[in-house]
Amino acid sequence: MIRQLLPVSALLLGSALLLFAGGMNSLILPIRGTAEGFSAASLGLLGTGWALGYVAGCILTPPLVGKVGHIRAFSVMSAFAAVAMLLSLLILSPYAWIPLRALSGFCFAGAAMIVESWLSERADPSSRGRIFGLYTMVNLIASTAGQLVLTLGDATGILFFILPAIFYCLALVPTAMSTTAMPKPLVNVRLDLRALWRNSPVAVFGVFCVGISNSAFGTLAAVYADRVGLAVTSVALFASLPVLAGAVSQIPIGWLSDRMDRRVVLVGVVAAALAVDLVFIFLRPEALGLNLILSASFGAAIFAMYPIIVAHANDHAAEGMAIQVSGGLLMVYGLGSIAGPTLAGVGMGMLGGAGLFLTSAGAHLLLIAFAILRIAQRAPVEDADKGVFVPAPAARASTPETAALAVGEDDAPAEEER
Template identity: 70%
Template structure:
């Protein structure tokens, strides 16, 4: 285990620093915004802005890296993320915070993709799953620690704006001083809704609804906890415990979905989430313990649904297209994450703090109904034909590189082959030669000789 971790320790440290800063950043904004008197609707727009930036980062980051390289791109992303959080302190208005939050989302997506691309190259084929698991645990721990550190000081001051900026800058150090060659080009994603719908209608519909629910809760959970009177420590736990519960629940739920119709498992998990929604709406717990327990149950349900959907879609995907399907669904999830916080913000403005769970309840009801309809129209996939279930981190949305890092060695080879074909079509030049050299290095790491274009000397 130590031999596998040491070569990637610098990358894991950079990722941990990035997630630690992100954990502070994501929680300080709604808490400080509430103190400044921002409306729930404007705070919801912060989550929508983040999701817009994150989706754009996933789409355009590959082009930026192809132009200027991994290290420079990562440094730019970390620098702008630090600038965004500092400007949020200097300009205390929601109309400035929303575009700054979009900039943060773009930077965070780009930085995470670069780290994951590096990890994917450094991981040996037989240890990819283990490396992905370590990376996921490090990110969860760092993000949770970043949120909990807010309990140690005054959230109405400047400290928790300056600290994330410092840690964003520190995150670029491990990659900046790395002596290893740049990894392969980043995975490119595209959104082909027709192809995704033909592959699995329930996956497209459900992942959009999950984006609504998860995006709303991830953005406004701290606002809800503050409005029901929880103290600062409990507010931080209310936001972080559901993510940890969701990470733990993915393993048993994934094992069950490997043996049953994944759509049925999805519907049952959505029912559990709906029960938690209704409990928050009608029981209105006001105690610390009751809120934290119910939030953990809620998180165990909502953060386990996305991996089920990805696995179900890959069960129906054509051979060699699993990564493209996962990347497309990630974009649909992002679109739902844009709509969710906005809808929940206006719902909270209209119905009070329970409006957050009214929004997610509607999303979960739609998943249950549509899933039941699709089960009556299409036979389940036979157990022997199912794709492997892979747990996916859900703290601040996955990236296309997350799915590549979690891919099997065979799927990784398919990605390398596709990138080689793309590079051959785009011509030669310094950027092409550097990318081709990086692709050749990854091909060697996966024990497959790179293909050489006939036009190259």
Template identity: 70%
Template sequence: MFRNLLPISALLLSSALLLFAGGTNGLILPVRGTAEGFDAFSLGLLGTGWAVGYVAGCLLMPMLVSRVGHIRSFTVMAALAAVAILASLIFLTPTAWVPLRALSGLCFAGAAMIVESWLSERSDASNRGRIFGTYTMVNLVASTAGQMSLTLAPTDGHLFFVLGAIFYALALVPVAITSSASPKPLVKVRLDLRGLWGNSPVAVVAIFLVGVSNSAFGTLAAVYAGQIGLSLNSVALFASIPILAGAVAQMPVGYLSDRMDRRKVLVGIAALALVADLAFIVVSPQGTPANLVLVALFGASIFSMYPVIVAHANDHAEEGSFIQTSGGLLLVFGLGSIIGPLVAGLGMSSVGVSGLFITTVGAHVLMIAYALLRITMRAPVALEDKGAFVVAPPGRATTPETAAFASGPDVDTDSQAVGSVAGQT
């Protein structure tokens, strides 16, 4: 195993540094924004901006890499991400933070796609699963460490903005000095809503609603936790534990979805998420232990939905179209991610902290209702015709290259264009 990882250690280190910076960046903004008096709607716009940038990065990065190459493109992304977080320290206003957060999203998507493309090229059928698993684990640990770093010092100064910028800058060093040959061109994915809908309507609706729910929570969880009176340490745990719980839950959820109708599995985990939603609204738990237990259940549910939906869509897709289907669904997820923080931020500004989970209730109720409707209209896929369940990084750390990495290194990237671009933002 060590021999497999040694040649890609520079890429894994770059990814870890990038995710550490991203974790720090993603948490310091809502924490500091709350302290600066930003309202929940303005903080929700940060998530919307990030999602717009992330979708744009997934679409535009292949063109940049084709023009200037992988190393130069990665250098640009890391440098601009460092500029964005430092500029957020200089301009402490929502008007500046929203476009800067969009720039961060673009840079983060672009840098992640380059690393994943490189790792995919360096793997083969004999070690791809272990390399992908190691990459996912490294990202989870680094992202969590970045979030938890906020517990080490006061957040009212410049420290964590500068720390995030330092780690963004450090992320480009291993890639810049690696001796690994540059990989094939990046995966190109276009959004074909008609084709995706014809493949699996429930996947399109569900992945959009998962984008709404998960992005709303990912953006405003720290704001919610701070407003109900949790300490900074507990706020960091409130944001981190759901992602870790989602990662752990994917294996048992995947086991179930490979052995029964994936739509029923989706309904089941959406129902668990709905229970957690309603508990946050109705019970309004007080104190750290109750909130952390409840948010772990919530995270285990919402962050295990994405791979189930992608697997269901690929069960109905034509053979050899895994990347097209997964990449298209990712962009639909991105469109939902644009809307979720906006709606939740508006809800929190209007009705208070419960507005966050009122938003997720709406998303999960609609998801359950539509999945149950489709179950009555279409027979499940036979067990022998199902594709393999592929574990995906929870949260917003998935790109089109993740699908290529997970499915295999021998992907014909020239055939990745899917239909016409529709609904781009």
């Protein structure tokens, strides 16, 4: 195992540094923006900016890498991510932060795709599953650690703007010094909505709704926690515990979805998230313990939805089309992520903290209704024809290359698809 990991250790280290910086970046902006008096609507637009940049990065990075190469492209992404972080400190204005957050999203998507392409190239069939699992675990730990670091200092100072910039720069060192051979060209994303819809309407509609809900919570959870009076340490826990709970919950939920209609499992998971939505809306808890329990429960549900949907879509996909389907769904998720933070930000501006969970509750209700309709119209996939549920990182941390790394060699795209 160690012999298999040594060739990719530099890539894993670079990814960990990138995610560590990204964890700090994602949390310091809403916390500092709230302290500066930015409106909830403008803070929601930070998430919209990120999603726009992230989708653009997934689409534009492959041709960029084709022109200048993997190492140069990765270095540019890391450098501009650091620049965006430092400019956010110099210009404390939402009018500057929104486009800078879009730049961060673009750079983050591009850098992640490059690292994942390298890992996919180095992973042989016997080690692919272990490398993907280790990569996912490293990224989860690094991102969570980046968020929790904010509990160790003053969020209103300059420290947590400078530190992410430093780690963005450090992230380019392992790849720049790596002797690993350059991988093949990156996966090109082709968003064919008609083909995706014909393959699985539930997957397309569902992933759009999940994009609305998850991106709204991911962007504005810290703002909500601050408004109910939680300290910075507790705000960081409120934002990070859901991701950890979502990673853990995928194991039993995935096992269940492999043994029954995935749409039924999806409806159950979404219903659980809706129940938490309603508790937040009507009870408006203020106690720290209850808020943390509810946020972890919410994360356990919402971060398990995306991999269920991808698995369901791949059950219906033609052989060898797993990457194209997963990449297309990721782009649809990105479209939902563009809308979600804006809707939630406006809702919070009008209704207070309840506006965040009213947005996700609306998305969850629509998803449940549509999934039940499709269950009545289309028979489930036979167990013998099902693929295997693959636990996945949160969709906003996934790229089309994540699917290429996760699938086995038999499902890898043909050469012309890369």
